Amino acid sequence: MRRLNPSRGMARLLFFMGVAVMVFRGVAGAVEYIDINNPFIRKIPIAVPFFQAKTGTEVQAEIAEKGAVRLAETLEFTGFFKILDRAGFLEDPQRMGIETPQIRFDSWTTVGAELLVTGGFEVLDGALAIELRLYDTFKGRLLVGKRYQGARTDLKKIIRRFCDDIIYTLTGQHGIFTSRIAFVSNGTGNKEIYTCDFDGSDPKQLTRTKAITISPAWSLDGDWIAYTSYLKGKPDLFIKNLKDGRSHQVTHEGLNITPAWRPFRQELAATLSFTGDQEIYLLTETGKTVKRLTHNQGIDVSPSWSPDGKKFAFVSKRAGTPQIYIQDVESNVVQRVTYYGRHNTQPAWSPAGDRIAYTSLEGGETNIFIVGIDGKEPVQLTRNAGDNESPAWSPDGNLIAFCSYREGPARIYVMTAFGTDQRRLLTLSGEQTDPAWSPRSQRD
Amino acid sequence: MNAGPAHPPTFLRGDKAYRRQFLWTSVISAVCHGALFMGLVFSPDLTPARRWPTSVVNVSLVSLPDLGKGAALNPPAPKEARVPEAKKEYKPVPKKKAPAPDLKSKPDTISLAPKKKEAKTSLKKKTYKPDKAIQRAVENVHENVQEKAQPRASDLLEKALADLKRKVNEGPPGTGGGQGNGGGGKTGLDQMDIYKIEIAYLIQQNWAFSEQMVGGRKDLEARLVIKILPDGRISDMFFETKSGNAYFDDSVYKAVQKSDPLPPLPRGYRRPSYMVGLRFTPSGLN
Structure with missing residues (x-):
C-alpha cells in the first residue's frame, strides 16, 4: 500500500492553494461593471x-x-x-x-x-x-x-x-410621411370612406354611396382600395382603382366582407358566405375567386396578411370562442395565436412580420393588444380609456392607428407600437371608425 | 465459538502505523484548509491602499409610469442656490485632462467641507453602521434629484433605497449584528457601492434612447469603460464592446458625456482614479 509522504502532500496542497488565490485575485482584478438598463428619456x-x-x-x-x-x-x-x-x-x-x-x-x-x-x-x-x-x-x-x-x-x-x-x-428606413389613412365617417349621415394624410390633415371623402360603407383596405401599391358596402341592401365587396377609377364588385349571395390585399400580388382575401358558411377566399383584383383558403365549419373572418404574403392571420370560432389563428397559404397548416381572453378579433399583422395587433374584449371593455406570431407575450396597449378597437399598423411599423370611444363618440387615434403617445388623429363631424393605413406612396 | 469477524486494519482500528498516518493526514488537512481559508480572506494586496470590493452592482432603475408623481418630491427651500443645473448636466466631456489639482477653484471651499467629511470617514472606519450609509446615500440621491430637477424621481429613490437595504441585509452573517466592536469589518455595502449606485442613477437620467429607432430590439448591449478622477471628472472613456447598432452606441456615449462631471469619488478612496465599466441594455423598456 502506498504511503502518504506528509511533506510532499503539504507541498502539493500549498501549490494548489497558491493557484487558487492567484485565480481569485485575477478575477477580482478585472474591471467591474454597473448595469444601466432603463433609459430615462425615451425620445x-x-x-x-x-x-x-x-x-x-x-x-x-x-x-x-x-x-x-x-x-x-x-x-x-x-x-x-x-x-x-x-x-x-x-x-x-x-x-x-x-x-x-x-x-x-x-x-x-x-x-x-x-x-x-x-x-x-x-x-x-x-x-x-x-x-x-x-x-x-x-x-x-x-x-x-x-x-x-x-x-x-x-x-x-x-x-x-x-x-x-x-x-x-x-x-435606415423611410418614414410614413407619404402615407395616408383611410377610415369610415358618418358625418354626412351615412357611413362613407374618407382618407387623410398620415397626420390627420387634408381629409377627403372618397365614397358617396349613401349606404353603409365600411372596412377599407389598401393594396400594397396604394393604387387600389377595397371596401364593404350595403349599397344593394346586403354587404358586398367593392374594389376601386384610385388612379383611373376602374372598379369591380363581389356580390355573391350572403356576406362579402373584410377584404385584405395580399402583398406583392394583385390578390385579396375576403370572407364570403355563399356556401352558407363564412369562409375566407382568395380573389383577384377583379373579384374572381382563386381558391378557398379556410375549411372549417363556423365563422372565419378578418384576414390580415403577413408581410411576405405567404401566411394570413384571421379570426375563427373553431375553438368555441373567437380567437386569432395563422394559416399558411400553401400547406394550409393552421396555428392558434391567442389563448388569453375569450374574445379576440380584428388581427393586424405588423409590417416587420413579428407581431400581430388585435382587439380583445375582456371584463366588458375592448382594448388593443399585440402578441408575437408564436402567441407568446401578449401586451395590452390601451387601458382605462373607453373601448378601443380596429388597430392598423403604419407602414414603418412604429405607429398604430385605432378607433377609440374614450371621448364618447368614436374617433381615430394614433399611438406608438408600444402604446405610448396616444393622441387623437383628427376631428370631424360624426363618428370615425375603421382606420386603414396605406403603404408609403412611391410618387411623392 | 463466536470469535466474531476479524476486522481488517483501518485508520481507527488498525495498528499504530495506520493510526499515526491518519493523525498526520488529518493535521495536514486541517492546517491546509485553514491556510487556504486565511489566504482567501487576507490575500496580500499589491498596493498599500485599502481593499475595495469588486462585486458587480446591478442597478436596474425602474421606469416611472407617469410624470405626475415627481411633483411631490420638489425639494424644500434650502438648496435653491443651485440654479444652473441644465448647464452642468450637458457640459461636454473634457478630453484626457490630467488629474492635476484644481488650484483656482477649490481653496475656498475645501477648508470647510472636507473637515466634516473627514470626521465622517474616520467614524465609518471605527463604527460603520449601514443605517447611516443608507441615510447618506438617500441624501446624496436627494441632492442629485434637486440638481437635475428631474420629474418622477420618487420611485427611483425608493428603488435605490430598497437596493441599499437589500445589500445591507445581504452582508456577511454576523457583521451587521450591532455588536459595536466590529472594527469596521467588511459588510455587503460600503461607500463605493453607494457611489456606483449614484453614478448609475445620474447616467441613466441622462440616457435618451428611443426604442422605436431600433425597431424594439431588446438584445442590444454596449459596454463602456470610464475612468473617473477624484473630483468626479471623466478623464477617459472607451467602448469595450459595441452593440452593433450605431444609434444605440451613440446614445449611451452621449449619456455619459452629459453626466460628466460625476460626483467626486468617496474621500476614503485613495487611488488616483477609478476605472469602472458600464453595461447598457435597453431591456428595462416596457
Missing part, C-alpha cells in the same frame, strides 16, 4: 429653431416660423423625438450660423439637444429655395443636408421630404 431631444430668411424681408418671417413649427410637428408625430422648447435656446435663430463652421454646438448640447435642424431660405417671385440640415450636436457633424426648390405652396411637401430624409438617416 431623442432635437432642437428646431426658426428658419433663417436669407433675404431678410418682413414677409418671410411667416415662412421662417411656420416652416420650423411644421417641421417640428411632423417629426414629433413619429414618436421618435422630443422637440425642445425654443424659449430655452441660447442662440438667436436669425443670427446663428446654420452651417457647420458657424454653429456653436456647445450652445445646443447645453440645452440638451442631441440633434439640431437648421433651415435657411429665400423667396424670389413666388419661388421658394430652402436649405435644411440635420446635425449631431455632440459630434458637431452634419448628418444630412438638402436644398429644395419649388413654389411657396410646396413648403409642406418639402418639409415632409426632409423629415423622411432625417428618419432614413437615423434608422
Whole structure:
C-alpha cells in the first residue's frame, strides 16, 4: 500500500492553494461593471429653431416660423423625438450660423439637444429655395443636408421630404410621411370612406354611396382600395382603382366582407358566405375567386396578411370562442395565436412580420393588444380609456392607428407600437371608425 | 465459538502505523484548509491602499409610469442656490485632462467641507453602521434629484433605497449584528457601492434612447469603460464592446458625456482614479 509522504502532500496542497488565490485575485482584478438598463428619456431631444430668411424681408418671417413649427410637428408625430422648447435656446435663430463652421454646438448640447435642424431660405417671385440640415450636436457633424426648390405652396411637401430624409438617416428606413389613412365617417349621415394624410390633415371623402360603407383596405401599391358596402341592401365587396377609377364588385349571395390585399400580388382575401358558411377566399383584383383558403365549419373572418404574403392571420370560432389563428397559404397548416381572453378579433399583422395587433374584449371593455406570431407575450396597449378597437399598423411599423370611444363618440387615434403617445388623429363631424393605413406612396 | 469477524486494519482500528498516518493526514488537512481559508480572506494586496470590493452592482432603475408623481418630491427651500443645473448636466466631456489639482477653484471651499467629511470617514472606519450609509446615500440621491430637477424621481429613490437595504441585509452573517466592536469589518455595502449606485442613477437620467429607432430590439448591449478622477471628472472613456447598432452606441456615449462631471469619488478612496465599466441594455423598456 502506498504511503502518504506528509511533506510532499503539504507541498502539493500549498501549490494548489497558491493557484487558487492567484485565480481569485485575477478575477477580482478585472474591471467591474454597473448595469444601466432603463433609459430615462425615451425620445431623442432635437432642437428646431426658426428658419433663417436669407433675404431678410418682413414677409418671410411667416415662412421662417411656420416652416420650423411644421417641421417640428411632423417629426414629433413619429414618436421618435422630443422637440425642445425654443424659449430655452441660447442662440438667436436669425443670427446663428446654420452651417457647420458657424454653429456653436456647445450652445445646443447645453440645452440638451442631441440633434439640431437648421433651415435657411429665400423667396424670389413666388419661388421658394430652402436649405435644411440635420446635425449631431455632440459630434458637431452634419448628418444630412438638402436644398429644395419649388413654389411657396410646396413648403409642406418639402418639409415632409426632409423629415423622411432625417428618419432614413437615423434608422435606415423611410418614414410614413407619404402615407395616408383611410377610415369610415358618418358625418354626412351615412357611413362613407374618407382618407387623410398620415397626420390627420387634408381629409377627403372618397365614397358617396349613401349606404353603409365600411372596412377599407389598401393594396400594397396604394393604387387600389377595397371596401364593404350595403349599397344593394346586403354587404358586398367593392374594389376601386384610385388612379383611373376602374372598379369591380363581389356580390355573391350572403356576406362579402373584410377584404385584405395580399402583398406583392394583385390578390385579396375576403370572407364570403355563399356556401352558407363564412369562409375566407382568395380573389383577384377583379373579384374572381382563386381558391378557398379556410375549411372549417363556423365563422372565419378578418384576414390580415403577413408581410411576405405567404401566411394570413384571421379570426375563427373553431375553438368555441373567437380567437386569432395563422394559416399558411400553401400547406394550409393552421396555428392558434391567442389563448388569453375569450374574445379576440380584428388581427393586424405588423409590417416587420413579428407581431400581430388585435382587439380583445375582456371584463366588458375592448382594448388593443399585440402578441408575437408564436402567441407568446401578449401586451395590452390601451387601458382605462373607453373601448378601443380596429388597430392598423403604419407602414414603418412604429405607429398604430385605432378607433377609440374614450371621448364618447368614436374617433381615430394614433399611438406608438408600444402604446405610448396616444393622441387623437383628427376631428370631424360624426363618428370615425375603421382606420386603414396605406403603404408609403412611391410618387411623392 | 463466536470469535466474531476479524476486522481488517483501518485508520481507527488498525495498528499504530495506520493510526499515526491518519493523525498526520488529518493535521495536514486541517492546517491546509485553514491556510487556504486565511489566504482567501487576507490575500496580500499589491498596493498599500485599502481593499475595495469588486462585486458587480446591478442597478436596474425602474421606469416611472407617469410624470405626475415627481411633483411631490420638489425639494424644500434650502438648496435653491443651485440654479444652473441644465448647464452642468450637458457640459461636454473634457478630453484626457490630467488629474492635476484644481488650484483656482477649490481653496475656498475645501477648508470647510472636507473637515466634516473627514470626521465622517474616520467614524465609518471605527463604527460603520449601514443605517447611516443608507441615510447618506438617500441624501446624496436627494441632492442629485434637486440638481437635475428631474420629474418622477420618487420611485427611483425608493428603488435605490430598497437596493441599499437589500445589500445591507445581504452582508456577511454576523457583521451587521450591532455588536459595536466590529472594527469596521467588511459588510455587503460600503461607500463605493453607494457611489456606483449614484453614478448609475445620474447616467441613466441622462440616457435618451428611443426604442422605436431600433425597431424594439431588446438584445442590444454596449459596454463602456470610464475612468473617473477624484473630483468626479471623466478623464477617459472607451467602448469595450459595441452593440452593433450605431444609434444605440451613440446614445449611451452621449449619456455619459452629459453626466460628466460625476460626483467626486468617496474621500476614503485613495487611488488616483477609478476605472469602472458600464453595461447598457435597453431591456428595462416596457
